[in-house]
Amino acid sequence: MMRKGTTFTRFxxxxxxxxxNTTGEFTLLLSAIVTACKEISDGVxxxxxxNVLGSADTENVQGETQKKLDIISNEIMLKALxxxxxxxxxxxxxxxxxxxxxxxxxxxxxxxxxxxxxGSSNTEINVSIGxxxxxxxxxxxxxxxxxxxxxxxxxxxxxxxxxxxxxxxNLVLTTGQGVNGFTLDQDxxxxxxxxxxxxxxxxxxxxxxxxxxxxxxxxxxxxxIDELIAGDDGPREKNFNTxxxxxxxxxxxxxxxxxxxFLYPKDGRENVHKGRLRLLYEANPMSFIIEQAxxxxxxxxxxxxxxxxxxxHQRIPVxxxxxxxxxxxxxxxxxxxxxxxxxAVPHRQMEPTT
Ligand code: AHG
Ligand code: MN
Ligand code: MN
Numbered sequence: 001m002m003r004k005g006t007t008f009t010r011f012x013x014x015x016x017x018x019x020x021n022t023t024g025e026f027t028l029l030l031s032a033i034v035t036a037c038k039e040i041s042d043g044v045x046x047x048x049x050x051n052v053l054g055s056a057d058t059e060n061v062q063g064e065t066q067k068k069l070d071i072i073s074n075e076i077m078l079k080a081l082x083x084x085x086x087x088x089x090x091x092x093x094x095x096x097x098x099x100x101x102x103x104x105x106x107x108x109x110x111x112x113x114x115x116x117x118x119g120s121s122n123t124e125i126n127v128s129i130g131x132x133x134x135x136x137x138x139x140x141x142x143x144x145x146x147x148x149x150x151x152x153x154x155x156x157x158x159x160x161x162x163x164x165x166x167x168x169x170n171l172v173l174t175t176g177q178g179v180n181g182f183t184l185d186q187d188x189x190x191x192x193x194x195x196x197x198x199x200x201x202x203x204x205x206x207x208x209x210x211x212x213x214x215x216x217x218x219x220x221x222x223x224x225i226d227e228l229i230a231g232d233d234g235p236r237e238k239n240f241n242t243x244x245x246x247x248x249x250x251x252x253x254x255x256x257x258x259x260x261x262f263l264y265p266k267d268g269r270e271n272v273h274k275g276r277l278r279l280l281y282e283a284n285p286m287s288f289i290i291e292q293a294x295x296x297x298x299x300x301x302x303x304x305x306x307x308x309x310x311x312x313h314q315r316i317p318v319x320x321x322x323x324x325x326x327x328x329x330x331x332x333x334x335x336x337x338x339x340x341x342x343x344a345v346p347h348r349q350m351e352p353t354t
Contacts, residue, residue, distance in 0.1 A: 008034060008171065008182050008191035015175070029086035029110055029135065030159065034171065034191065036080035037131050037163040040073045040116070041184065044129065044165045053124050061096035061313055062278075063271075069123050070094055073116035073131065086110055088138040089145040091312050093281055098147055098312070107143050110158065111136040111150055113281040118162075119247020128166035130249030134285040135159040147312050150280065153350050154305035160285035162249050170253065172198070174292040179256070200295040201259035204322040206241045208251045209263040216267035219340070220300065220332035225263075248277060252286050252320065256293055261321035263329070265300060275299070275317040279309050283316045296326035299347055300333040307347040316347070 006014075009031065016027045047053045047069060056066045074094040081087055082099075085106035090099040091113045101107050114133040122129050135158045139149050161173035169184035171191045181195030207228050214222070231239035243260075245251055251262045266275045277283050287297030287304040297304045297320040304316065319329045 005192040005194070008193070011180070011182075011193055025086050025108055026110070026135075026158070028084060029081070029108075029112075030173075032080050032084050032086070033077075033112070033133055033161070034163075036077045037171065038169075038184065038189065039076050039080070040131055041163065041165050041169045043069065043072055043076070044117075044123070047123060060094050062093070066094065067117070067120045067123055070117050070120050077114055077116050077131075081112060084108070087112055088143055089149070090114070091147075091150050091280065092116055093278060093313070096313075098145060098150065100144060109138050111138050111145060113150060115278070115281045118249045118282065119245065122245070122247050127247065128164055128245060128250040128253075129247050130162050130164040130253075132162045132249055132282055132285050133160070134281060134288070150312060151309040153308050154279075154284035154287055155350065157284060157288050157305075160288040162252070162285065162289070164249055164253050166250065166253075170194075172253065172256065172289060174289050176288075176292065179289055179293045181256075195257075198256055198293050200256055200290065200293045200322055202294075202322060202324065204240075204260045204325045205238075206243055206254070206258065206260035207263070207325075208243045208245070208255075208260065209265075210244055210246075211242070213267050213269070213272075216269050216272070217265060218267070218300075218333075218336065220329065220336040221263065221265045221267075223336075224329050224332050248282060248286065248318075252290065255295070255321045256290070259322055261319070261325040261329075263320075264318045266317040272315075275315040277316060277318045279304070279307060279314045279316040280312060283318050283320075286318075286320060290320050294323065295321055296323040298326050298330050300329055301337070302347060302349050306349045308350060310348070 012027045016022050052068045056068045058066045060066050083105050086108035087110050088107045089111050093115045119129040159175045164170045171182040179198040182191035183194040185192050227234050227236050228240040264276045283304050290297050299317045
C-alpha cells in the first residue's frame with residue numbers, strides 16, 4: 001500500500017534546497033535531533049514494561065528530583081548529537097554546566113539547548129510529555145563555548161521545536177518561516193507532515209494556569225483570571241474553559257491547535273519569584289513557535305524573545321498564546337505597575353532594531 005504524505009526527511013531536504021549555498025549541516029543536525037526523539041518516544045512508550053519509570057532519587061541543578069526518564073532522555077540527546085560534527089556545545093535542564101563536545105569528535109557551528117523531558121511528573125500516569133529544543137549559532141571563532149556563548153536572546157534562535165509524546169507522537173518545528181507539524185508513523189518510523197503552516201486560532205476559549213498558586217499571584221494576574229472565571233456574567237461577556245496538564249509542551253500544543261492562553265507567571269513563592277519555567281530551553285523555543293504561528297509570548301512586562309538571558313538556567317514568567325489575550329495581560333501589568341509602582345525589576349531587553 002502506498003502511503004500519502006511528505007516525510008520529515010523529504011521536507012527538510014526540500015527546505016534546504018531553497019536556500020542557496022547551504023552545507024546541509026543544519027539538516028543533518030535536525031535529523032539527529034529527530035532520531036533522538038524517536039528513541040525517547042520509544043522509552044516513554046515502553047516505560048512501565050522496561051522498568052524506567054519513577055524517581056532516580058537524584059536532584060538536578062534546580063533542586064528538582066529527577067525521574068529516571070529525565071536522565072535517560074538527556075543521555076539519548078547527548079549521545080545522538082555529540083558525534084555529528086554540527087555542534088560546539090550543548091546545554092540542558094538536567095546538566096548544571098555546558099556540555100562540551102568530546103575531543104574525539106569534530107565541532108560545528110551550532111549550539112543546542114534542550115529540555116529532554118518536559119512535564120516529567122506525568123510519566124507514571126501516562127499523560128502527555130515532550131522534548132523541547134532550541135538551536136543557536138555558536139559565536140564566530142568559538143570552539144569551546146562557555147555559558148556566556150549560550151546567553152543569546154530568543155530572537156537569535158535558528159530553529160525551535162518540540163516533540164510531544166501523547167496518544168500520537170507529534171513533532172512541531174519552526175525555522176522562522178512559519179510552523180509545521182508532523183506525526184510519527186510508528187510502522188515506518190518516519191514523521192509525516194500532517195499539519196503544514198500551523199496558525200493559532202484567534203478566538204480564545206480556554207486558559208491554562210495552575211490555580212493552586214492563586215494566593216501568590218500579582219494583582220494583574222488575579223484580575224485577568226477573575227475576569228475569565230466570571231464568564232458571561234463578567235466584563236468578558238463569554239465563558240471560558242480551564243485546562244491544566246502540568247506539561248507545558250502539551251499545553252502549548254493544545255493552544256497551537258485549538259487556541260487559548262497558558263500562564264506560568266512569577267509569584268510570591270521564593271522559588272517562583274522570577275517565574276517557574278526556564279528561559280533558554282522552555283520559554284524561548286515555545287515563544288518562537290507561538291509567535292511564528294501568529295500568537296504572542298510575554299513575561300507580562302515585555303516580549304520573551306527579546307530578553308537577554310543572564311544565566312543558563314534562568315527562570316522567567318511565561319504568558320503565551322492568542323495575541324489579543326497576551327496583550328490584555330500585558331495591559332493589566334502596565335496598569336498595575338502604574339498604580340502600585342513597578343513591582344518587579346524588568347528583564348533586560350534588547351535594543352529595538354529599526
Ligand atoms: P519539567 O518537567 O521539565 O521540570 O517541567 C515542568 C514544567 C512545565 O512543563 C509545567 O507547565 C510546569 O512545570 C508544571 O508546574 P506545576 O508543578 O506548578 O504544575
Ligand atoms: Mn520542562
Ligand atoms: Mn524537563
